[in-house]
């Protein structure tokens with residue numbers, strides 16, 4: 201059970217040319233530890249997730265490959281809007297389980313993500329942001345996927361709830377592959393694997409504790425220096441325009 205990306209590139213045609221959204225990405229994610237992908241806005245994290253989950257725009261041109269054994273569960277970017285507001289959570293989860301022929305029922309799925317069974321009778325607006333995020337993860341688990349891909353699973357949450365969701369993803373990673381893209385570097389646990397994206401490329405990858413403590417890539421170093429606790433140093437180099445980005449472009453060049 202592995203998720204493997206080999207020289208994955210995604211080009212998206214726009215009026216001016218082609219957006220180089222992901223370039224020659226190599227990545228391996230395995231069960232046992234979650235794999236986080238971090239990077240600034242527009243670095244290609246969501247496109248990487250969409251290439252894995254088959255949710256790229258129809259016009260996208262893809263080269264390289266994504267190898268996955270088993271089904272993929274998707275935790276969408278907005279847990280707030282992924283449920284129908286006019287139906288109770290239990291009915292929506294039951295329908296998802298039925299469509300995916302899942303073996304776990306809604307109650308069991310909620311249990312897996314640490315939600316009480318009374319959430320089944322609630323409408324989405326009656327759940328907090330953290331509860332909705334857990335419910336979205338429960339829905340992603342409905343088909344018992346071998347791989348879970350979560351795009352920005354903590355973006356709408358305060359620090360405490362973000363940590364709780366990351367702990368949940370870490371628990372779930374014990375028996376399946378979990379890949380999560382996030383802006384939120386502080387949420388990345390030391391026991392995860394980490395890939396850092398800049399301008400469509402994965403520029404550094406390794407155990408999160410090592411990458412965060414001793415980054416080797418200049419972009420990772422500058423990204424960490426920009427965090428408030430590290431002095432809020434602005435990034436010295438701008439993000440380039442990704443339309444027809446020259447193949448030899450590197451951070452700072």
Ligand SMILES: Nc1ncnc2c1ncn2[C@@H]1O[C@H](COP(=O)(O)OP(=O)(O)OP(=O)(O)O)[C@@H](O)[C@H]1O
Nearest residue numbers: 212219221240241242243244245246247248257442
């Ligand atoms: N459907 C699309 N059409 C045109 N360009 C797109 C499309 N989707 C993404 N892009 C471009 O691809 C590049 C990578 O975007 P992507 O959303 O993957 O980055 P990201 O790291 O997830 O950013 P964010 O953290 O802001 O969501 C950006 O330049 C973006 O504008």
